[in-house]
Amino acid sequence: MKKPKKTEEPAPGLFGAAVSPAALPQKKAKSVFSFSYSKLALYEECPLKYKFKYVDRIKEEPKTYFSFGHSIHHALEFLYAVKAPPFPAAGSVLEEFKRDWNLKSYLEKGYRDPAKADEDYQKGIEMLSAYYRHHDGRFKLPFLLEYVTDVEVDGLLVRIIADKIEYLGHGELALVDYKTGKDVKRQPDQLHMYQKICELDPRLCERVHEVYGDSVPALRVKQMLYYHVPTLKEYAFDRAEDAEISVFWERALGVAENIRGRRFDPAPGERQCAWCDYKKLCPHYYGGENSRPSQSPEGDVVGELADRYGRLREKIDGLNAQLDEVKARLVSISPAPGVLAGKEYELELRRAEKWEFKDREAVIGVLNEFNLYQKALGLTVKNIVALLSDPAVPEAAREKLLRHAEKSGVFDINLRKKE
Ligand code: SF4
Structure with missing residues (x-):
């Protein structure tokens, strides 16, 4: 394999920050649907959860494991992002980890306890000191770091972010994905997605030519590797068959089609609901014993009570309709x-x-913009109206919410039985 040629380009940056402008993904027409492995995995876990996150754009709570993984990735990228050796000293790598770690408070990183954040x-x-000692003297310049690309295929604009790509020569690549969690699970779907997209990506061929001078008509992913940083172990996987x-x-493609068709049926289950940030909003939350059909010997009693409850609700709905009708007649005769x-x-x-908010998406947009979603405790009219009179809510947020509100006058009736 040829040595990398020197280039005037900046070193690739974390999350693509310093990828050369020519390599940046171009904006695509609106009809092309942006897709990724995360979207696929989330939809398959629970389509409704996907909707909360990507359609309603309701932010999830920060996760400690993401914050931790981000800072470790950042430090490793700093270590390898040199144009030529020498590589940074161990102290500088640790300093960079510390700098990134301190960009957010422990709460912003998802910790409830500052002691736990310090422990991590x-x-x-x-972890980084051990990594450095283990590889010291054997650091190699990678082909690409944190390579971000969007490739259009079958009407989808598919994004991947590869932690590290090595060029093996003769048009062959090895992809490296750093893992920082407790264990390494082989996620074939992720590997399949990365293999397919890298081999279809024309920019990768251009980069190989720029850096190594190899003109290859197409690239082949020969190997994919998970590097488990906590244990310094490598898990290599061969390319998947066509x-x-x-x-x-x-x-x-089936998942993408369902998303485009706005099919977001909930898929409640113990595992997915337990880790779901949208429990408070979700009427289908699998909340343990209470949401499971009874398998006990009292099953018949429970069934009978369920039917009785249903019949009572039907009666109440009928009576409510009559109440509305009588009230409307009273108000029309005595409108003061x-x-x-x-x-x-x-x-x-x-x-x-009476308050109404007809544009649900717009209200969600305002809540997200001012970080008020958690404060609102759900998308009910009562909760949103309460925000309007909450002194802690910024004036700008109040004004924006009011733009989407419709207020009308109605009559309330207080009832008293005569002695
Ligand atoms: S609580 Fe369960 S059913 Fe509801 S969105 Fe989350 S994972 Fe889906």
Whole structure:
């Protein structure tokens, strides 16, 4: 394999920050659907969860393992992002880890306890020190770091972010993915997606030519490697067969089709609901015993109670419809506040306000913009109206919410039975 040629380009940056402008993905027409492995995995876990995250754009809680992984990735990228050796000293790598770690408070990183955050910080320092010692003197310049690309295929604009790509010569690549969690699970879908997209990506061929001078008509991913930083172990996987890729891709296209068709049926289950940030909003949350059908010997009693509950609800709905009708007639005959008396009951008619927010997406947008979603505790009219009178809510947020509100006057009725 040829040595990398010197280039005037900046070193590739974390999350693509310093990828050369020519290599940056071009903006695509709106009809092309942006897709990724994360979207595929989330939809398959629970389509409704996908909707909360990607359609309604409701932010998830910060996760400690993401923050930790991000800072470790950042330090490793700093280590390898040199144009030529020498590589940075161990102290500088640890300093860079510390700098990135301190960009956010422990709460912003998802910790509830500052002591736990400190513990993880120390773990990160030890992990990186061990990595450095293990590889010291054997550091190699990678072909690409944190390579971000968007490739259009079958009407999808598929994004991948590869932690590290090595060029093996003769048009062959090795992809490296750093793992920082407790264990390494082979995720064939992720590997399949990376293999397919890298081999279709014309920019990668251009980069190989620029850096190594090799003119190859196409690239082949020869190997994919998970590097488990906590244990310094490598887990290598050979390229998948074409047939395997094709089965996977049919599945991915099916998921994309469902998303485009706005099919977001919930898929509640113990595992997915337990880790779901949208429990509070989700009427289908699998909340343990209460949401499971009874398998006990009292099953018949439970079934009977369920039917009785249903029948009562039906009656209540019917009575509510009658109440609405009588109220409307009363208000049309006596359209001013006051007391209306019958032989048995007295009704006090009072004016009240009725609020409506018709553009749900716009309200979600305002809540997200001002980080008010958690404060609102759900998308009910009552909760949103409460925000309007909350002194802690910024004036700008209040004004924006009011733009989407419709307020009308209605009558409330207070009822009293005569003595
Ligand atoms: S709580 Fe469960 S069913 Fe509801 S969105 Fe989350 S994972 Fe899906």
